[in-house]
Every structure is written in structure tokens, then in C-alpha cells.
Amino acid sequence: MASGSGLVSGAVKRVYMDANATTPLLPEVVEAMHPYWMEFFGNASSIHLDGQRARTAVDRAREVLAELFHCHEAEVVFNSGGTEGDNTAIFGLLRPGDHLITTSIEHSAVLQSARRVGGTGGVGVTYVDPEPSGLIDPEAIRAALRPETRLISVMLANNETGVLQPVEEIGRIAAEAGVFFHIDAVQGAGKVPLDVRRIGCHLLSISAHKMHGPKGVGAMFVRRGTPLEPLLVGGSHERRRRAGTENVPGIVGLGKAAELAMKSVEDGTWDRVAGLRDRLEAGVLALSGTGLNGAGSDGKPVARAANTTNLWFDQVEGEALVIALDLKGVAVSGGSACHSGATEPSHVLLAMGLDKARARASLRFSLLKTATDADVDHVLRVVPEAVEKLRAVSPLAARTLG
């Protein structure tokens, strides 16, 4: 079968700026996982030596995760990723009559779980809206507290804007109120230091593939004594917190990825990435009819993950710009994919108060920690051309920009 097109051939230089969607495995991670597919294939629950080898590897990864979270090893639960962690926190803690406080900018793994317990589950749910910057005001969380509030669930870093949420303050509010606190740290873990003791959260979810680990594996911090019902029941794996044969190669990969991530948090990697992100941002903002979404666009600086920027392009359909950039070798994202794979405007941007047109005209650039100056140069060459072309054919632009 002949290939019909040069567009997907290797001829075009590709720059991947969609790290918040997923990241490639680092070579060290692949190497660490390698023996656990065929050589050390045992079931970590088995008594024999084959099983023991697998168990040892899982336990070693558990130590690394405990170090990443700053918790005890017994408080680390391996699972299938961020969605499972978010679902477990909400379905595992809330019962009819309870009240949940979350935010309107959470990942859909939290929002859809909240919708379900709020619908048939008899749980009251309050969705706190962000400020226009994308930041959740801790006082808005406090104001939403009710006597029956049982859980607060707030993300660490927002996937669309990168804005870091004030989880320490929210942790204090939760502690004062005697309420459980879950953090969806899928986008923050590996980019900023994590300390579950200092934050005072009870639950925290992460995913391996957002930090150069494999897909389909993640971990959860579950503070000792938290009355969390497991989502999956069966064997007595993971101290009965999560049934199912351990994904040993995946867990090993997660352990290695977490180890490398901790290094990156300390060795200045993210400062370098922030420099690249800032240069990219400045380059795009130099174009006419562009702007930053939230995150200090109103003059008040807001802390955000070093790799993320969310920008709007006046008179441009974001969906078409994503395609045009893709065909030019630049992978970015705009909004969220709906059931068919078409793009819907980002619920995060809408919650921040952007109108639909502006939200549709917005793109997220999220850099890998391995991003280079050459990557930014390439993107800054391709974006202005693509934007210009889109504006030239846009019926909106024809009227207003001449």
C-alpha cells in the first residue's frame, strides 16, 4: 500500500508542544521497564521467586513515590492513572447527604464524577469558579463550606493554563473545617515540589504519562486512616485499597519517571523551560491581535507551571490553527476533544469568563522538559505564517482587519 501523502512523512520537522496531553517516555524509563515484560514477568502477589522479583520492583517504586509525595510507603496506592485516582477520591468518600466542594476548572475526571454523585448519588456539589486569572480564591472555597461538607477536591496545576492553585491555603481551610481534601496533581506532579504533609491533604492523584512515564499507570496518596472505599474490589492488592494484579512494568516505569521528575524539580530544568516558554509567549504576543489567557494577563502575576501558556488569536478559529500548525509540524492543542474528536471550547477558559468566540480562538502550548531553543525558534517561525493565512481566509477577519 503506497503512502498517498508527503504530509505525514518524516520530511517535516516536528516540534511537540502538547506535553500536558502526554509526554514521551525517557530512555531511562524504557530501560528500567524492559526486564519486567519478559524476564521478571512474575505476579507480585505470588509466593515464588518469580513473584518476589516483581514484588521487589513494585516496592522499590513505592519508595520513590513516597519520596515524591513526602509520605509513608504504606500511603502509596498504585492504580491506572489520574482518572482512576480522581474517581476513587469522589466515589470512595462521598455518601448520600454529603457535600462536595470542587471547582469548575477541574479535569473532566473530577467534574464527571462530581456530576454523577451530585445526580443519582444524593451528594450536594458546589463548583467554585476561578477568578479571571484562572486562580481559585481560597476564600471562595471557605465560603462554600457547609456543615455536611465532607470533601474538597481542587487541582494542583490547571491543564489548560498551568495556573498553580493555592492548595496550601485550601489545605488549612480543610483542616480547620475537618473536611477531607483531595488534590488532582496530574499536571503539577513532577513540575513543582509536592509535600502532602505540608499541604495537609488526605488524597492526591497523579498519572505516570504526564511525567515521561508510561500510559495506563498512576498512583494515589491516601493518608493513613482515610475511610476511602476502593473503586475496584477483588484480591487484597495494595492493602485492599485497589484490587487487580499490579501492572509491574508500568509501576517500574512510573517509579523511574518519578525519580527523574524529582531531579528535574531540583536541578533547574524547569527554570530553563520557563525561559523557553516565556520567550515563546513573548514572540506570539508580539503579533497583533493576540493575548494571554488568565495567568497574569490582568497585570497581577500568578504562579503557573513552567511549561504551559494559553494564548488567544483574534479572528482565528483555534481548531483550524491546530490543524494548520500540525501540518507544519507543530503539535499543540485547542480546547478539548468531544466525542467525535472534534474540538469543543475549553470549559476552563469559559469558566474564567472568556466568551465562546475567544475560547474557540485560543491555543494551549505546553512544552516538554526536553524542549530546546530550536523548538521555540521553529514554532515562532511557523505560527505567524499560519495565523496570517488563517486571517486572510477568515470571513470574520475580512470585515475587521481588511
Place this chain on the structure above:
Amino acid sequence: MTERETIAVAMSGGVDSSTAAAMLAHAGETVVGLTLQLWDQTRLAGKHGIPDAPKAGRCCSLDDVYDARRVAHQLGIPYYVVNQEARFEQDVVRPFVSEYLAGRTPIPCSLCNNHLKFDQLLQTARSIGASRIATGHYAINEYDEERGRWILKRPADLAKDQTYFLFGLTQAQLAHTLFPLGRLTKPEVREEARRHGLALAEKPDSQEICFIPGGDYKQFLTAYLEEQGETMPETAGDLVMSTGEVLGRHEGVSNFTVGQRKGLGVASPTPLYVLQIDSASHRVTVGADAELATKTLRADRLNWISLAGLERPMRVKVKIRHRHEPAWATLEPDSRPDAATATFDEPQRAVTPGQSAVFYDGDEVVGGGWIV
């Protein structure tokens, strides 16, 4: 290859558009596949008798997007789904609903082709660096040097002729559109699909209106209006014989279409047909089959293809609905430049306001408009 030569193929997940994409890709063209996401098939599912799970072969069903994606992957071409739900609702679904509520019988496919599909595809194509689009329609377009115009012609397979739905294409759209299937018959297209190893070569054709699962437009109207929080406007009125005799009341004009025989709710020794629906008085007139025949029709919102405009009377064949055999008529200019009147040689049955009238000169589409 320069990017000017990139072709964006509209892929629905059906045999026709998939084969069109395969033919272009195998001819060495630089091809990008696009699916316009027009309607969320799950949106009204389960309401008012609309099926829960849409069958395959309906545009925008998940299965069709899956099929289109698989073909694109097999051909090694980039493929994207473009969200046009908002525009489709505004430009096609809304007008469709209001036409029905006004007692007319609209053709959403022509509305879509005229107001959305080609316009949007060309715009998306240009914005992503493609200069032309291709679709799996059965039609032929070619440039005529003498007249200096792009001509739209009936395809090789007259049974699959889709020119009736394409009368609204502008010269600019025709100049940038390819119809790779125009000179093939449907069996040849399936053969071509098999030759290119497309798994969906045997997939059945879709026939129904894409956003109306099950094909019952009354269920759709009810479910859609309810979803929108709107009430069905009161359009009940008298059901009268062509002689003026009042037969009774009917529950709403949207239950009727010109030429309809079933579901009139009256008993009669001879079959009765809907002759006329008056959107102002809500009066529905019925009569004998013979009374359905009409000698003239007037069409407006015309688009001319092989002519710049109609200046003098012209002999044409006129097609008044999808399954109608074009009939000889004399087409005459109207006082309004975007309207014309056709006088048939032989009276035609059930000329239906809201449908299109398309004018043919031999194989060529002269132009067309909407029957008023």
C-alpha cells in the same frame, strides 16, 4: 510538491468519499482528510421515539468517524474532525424546523451544501494550506473556455446523480472543487474501493437525512423543540376539499407535505392528497390525484451555473424533487433577478414549496432555486 496543490477531501466515513480520498492519494496527490462534525447523534436519542443508538451510515455517527479515520490511516493521510455543530444548527437545522412549521417541505441537504458544506470546507481547506477540496458527490464539473464559466454536469451514473443537491454551488466553489467519482458508476466505485483494499467497500449507502435518526421528521421536530424549551407553535387549522367543503380540523401544518396521501384523518371513497398548505391561515387543502398536477412553478433565491443570468426564455428540463424525472419546461425571467417561472409542457405532480427546482440543459445544470 508545493502546498498549493494540497487537496482537502471531505470524508464522511462512507464508501463514496473514502474512495474519492483513496483515488486521489493513490494518484500521488497530497491529501488531507476532513470530517465536518455537524450534529451530535446522541443529542436527542431516546426522546419521542428517536432511536437510542443511531445506526451506522448516518453522518457524524461515531462509527462513521471511526470508519473515516481508519481509511485515512490506511491511506497514510492526515485526518481531522472539524466541529461545525453550531453553524449546522444555525444554517441548516433551524431553517429546516421553521420551514416545516410554516407548512413547507425543506431539503436540508441542499441547505447544507448551499450554506455550509462547500463554503466551510473551502475556508477550512484554505486556512490549513490546501487550495482545493474534493467530495464523494456524483457530479462532474469542468471549465468551459468559450463561456468562461465553470459547468456542473450530471454524472456517468444517473441513478446516483447528486446535481439536484448541488445547484447552489458558486463559480468560485466549482473552480476549487473536485468530484473524483463523477465519471464512475456506483459499482465501479465499489470496485475501486475493493481495489484499494478499503474495508468499507460493501458498506450500505445512507439515504436518510443525516440528523434525523430513523427518518421521522415529526419526532425530530417535537424532540428538538422540547430540547430548546420551545413549544410547537399552534398551527392547527381547517382541512378543506379543493371544492371548498370543510372536512374537519387538523392538528398542525407540519404534519403535512404536498402530495401526501396517508394520515389525513378523513375517510373518502377516492384517495385524497394534500394539494396546498397555507402557512398564514393554516388551511390544508386536499383533493384528487389529478388535482395535484401543476403547470407552472416559480422559484426564487436562484443560483445560475452555466449562465450568468437568464435574459430571455429558455427551454430546459426541470427537476422538482430528488426522485423526479426532469420534465420539459420553458423558463422565463421574472421581475426579480433572483427568481424565474417555469411553465411545464406537461403538468407535473406535487410541486412542493420548500423543495428545489433545478434546471437542466442536456447534461448541464443551468441553475436552480427554491420553489415558492
